Structures are given as C-alpha cells and as structure tokens.
Amino acid sequence: MKPLTERQRLVLAFIEEFCRRQGYPPTVREVAAHFGVQPRAAADHLAALKRKGYLHREPGLSRGLSLASRLEEQVVEVPIVGRIAAGRPLLASEHVEDTLPLPRSWVHGEEVFLLKVTGDSMSPLLLPGDLVMVKAQPRVARGEIAVVLVNDEATLKRVYEEAGGLVLKGDNPEFAPLRFARDEAAELVQILGKVVGVYRSFEGRGPR
C-alpha cells in the first residue's frame, strides 16, 4: 500500500479511534471539525485514503466509509464445543457452548472449533484446562494428535494405522494404547478432527 502523508496518517488514526469509541464511522463534517478545516478538505483526505487503499467508501452514503483493516476482517469467531455426543452435526448449535474471537492468522480454514481438555492422556503436551484448536476432518496423518470419538466419548490421542488395525496412543505412558481391529475401528472409532493448536493459561495453576 502506498505510504501516507503525516496529515493522512492522522486522519486515519482519528477514524480508527472514532470507530473504536462510537461503533460507527465519522461523517465528513465530523472529520473536518476535529481538524478544524472545511468539509471539502476533509473529503479530500478521505478520497486520498481511499485511493491509497486504506479505507472503503460508498459514495453518497452518510458515514459510508469503513477501514480496510477492520477488526471484523482480522478476527474469526471460533465455536467452543462442549460435550460431544455421537451423531453427526459436530458444529450444530447444541454442541456449541460459546464462541471466542481469535486472530484469523491462527485459524486456517473454516471448519475449526475449540475444545477444553479434560483428561490427562496427552500429558505433558496437553494438560487439563487447555483449550485446543481442532480442524474438523475425518482422517489424520500417522502420529498426529486427533480428537477421537470412542464409545460416545471424545478423547485426544495420537492415531496410528497399522497392519493389525488402528492404534490410539496418548503421550502419557500411564495410559495404555487402545487397539482396534480394522472392522472394529470402523464401527466404534470416529475421528472428528486434527489438533492444530493449544492455548494454555497459567493463571490458577500453581508454580512448581
């Protein structure tokens, strides 16, 4: 994007601040009044900012401008899934407990959801209370961490397809691997998605 002049930078900053405080963009006259100039001068600035790609404008509409770098474009509302029960619609509203606005750069693709870790089977990589980001997909590569639905219960495990069938392994050695014959797995095991990220808060956890 073309660089801005100092004056244009100030105008853009004013618009950002105005939107943040008011929830709607300023009028040409409000920009003009803030800088103590005539409406025409302010309109010139807006035209320059539009020409340089820093904001969109709808000609003729009052307050018809919006920032090119809007929060709505930087942020994605990711659903937090609660208890997962068997039966299809994973992202159906009955499973969604809440949503969290996360930076778009963390969310690749559409079918992503958050899940609160409850068990200890992936310790120490994933601990109870962690929030894992999961990309919904029916298969994962060998050794990747997946959300797996076994007997109507969702768990986090590494998935290995082997000659004998399917093996689900936790990182925690205290948990024995689960083994399924190929036909058995097809019936009892459903991979819901791949773990693509974790968020952990240390607050409320004691120090070592």
Added chain:
Amino acid sequence: MKPLTERQRLVLAFIEEFCRRQGYPPTVREVAAHFGVQPRAAADHLAALKRKGYLHREPGLSRGLSLASRLEEQVVEVPIVGRIAAGRPLLASEHVEDTLPLPRSWVHGEEVFLLKVTGDSMSPLLLPGDLVMVKAQPRVARGEIAVVLVNDEATLKRVYEEAGGLVLKGDNPEFAPLRFARDEAAELVQILGKVVGVYRSFEGRGPR
C-alpha cells in the same frame, strides 16, 4: 437483559450482519427496506432494541447506532514484542513488531504483551515457536515462569529467591541453573514479567 421478540431478534441479527459486511451500521430506511416495512416501523424496532439494552443510539445522527456486544469490546490488541534490549520502555514502539487481536477474557489487566519463544530452556512446557503471553511486572512469586533479562538477552526461566541470592532455572535439565548473588542479581538481572499463557500451533511441526 430483557428477552427479545422474534421480530426484534431478526432485526438485531440483520444489524449485526450488516455491520460485519459493510463496516458501518444501517440507516433506519435500510432496515425498513430489508424487512419491507415503513421507516417508522423500523425506527420502532430500533427504539425497542435500545430500550432492552441491545444497542446504543445517538438520536438525530445518521447511522448513529452501535451494537452493545461489539467486537471492539470483546477483543484487545496485544503487542508482539520482538528483540528486547535493556533500557526501560518495554512496550515502546521500537520493541513492538506487530499486534494480535485476542479475546478480552484471555487478557487480564493492561500491561500484557506477547513474546515468541526461541530457546529450549523451558522445554517441554514451552517450545520454540510458541507464543507466550506475559504480564509485565518487576517481581514474580517463587517458582513462577518469568521473562528475565540477563546480560541484555531475554530468556524464560523459573525464578527462585534463595538465601544465597537469585536462582534462574529452566525446566529442561540440559540447562544448568543460573545463580546470582544478591548484589550481582540487582545489577545483571531484570525481571520483565510473568508468563500467564501460551499459544502453540501444531501446524508445521512434524508428528511424533
């Protein structure tokens, strides 16, 4: 908040969608046109939504309405700090590489920043590439993980104040603890803040 009627819920949903797409709120007439009613009817709905606390309005202003549950209120722009050099202003613009919009519920307090983990000293809890959330503070409780500036270099360590002085310990046993006499520590060691959270992306990391 008072419950909405079905019609009011639809109007609110339209306003949310409109703001998300356009970047500015709709006019009374745009709401009216969308529902195929007269401007007066739409204005009645807006008045009801305001009365019930779902949106703010500035009387007389075009598009002078904003949602009570705005993204701006749910999200905080947290600075990502790059190379930290000695000398005071930690959150000065020369240290801030970028910012990331994070949910307000993750950010307690004001003086919070993000730091990319580079070393291995806190492995396996914190790995290179992780993004840690740090609350800027000059002291931490015994055993808490801190961002510590030693010899003009920022590292992550657990901090223990002991009889002999200050001990900085990584979780990784391959790293020997750093010990400082009390007066030595005051000169060479500066605690920049407490690690309060981590975000880790698994993409780009190989499976086990």
Added chain:
DNA sequence: TTAGATACTATACAAAAGTATACTTGTCAA
C-alpha cells in the same frame, strides 16, 4: 377492561451530510 407493548401504514418536514464549483498556496519530481 384497560393500559401498554408490539407491529405496522402513510405522509411530511427539517436537519444532517455528501458533494460540486471556484479558487489559493506550496512542494517536489520529471
């Protein structure tokens, strides 16, 4: 049963707001 909210129609008015016309001044690169 009556007051109060909901949900509208239809018309009209005045303020708010974008924009056009006509100029001026200064800077800076081709």
Added chain:
DNA sequence: TTGACAAGTATACTTTTGTATAGTATCTAA
C-alpha cells in the same frame, strides 16, 4: 517550468435520513 499532488477556504446545492404526526390492529398482563 510545468504538471501532479497535497492541503486548504468559502459558498451552495441536493440527497439522505431521522423523526414527527396521525392513525390501525393485535395481544397480553394487571
């Protein structure tokens, strides 16, 4: 030195837009 851009003044015109007036009809809880 000329033309493009930046930054402005001053006045005016025309839409856009919120709101007021005056009604109608339905439903619901005191």
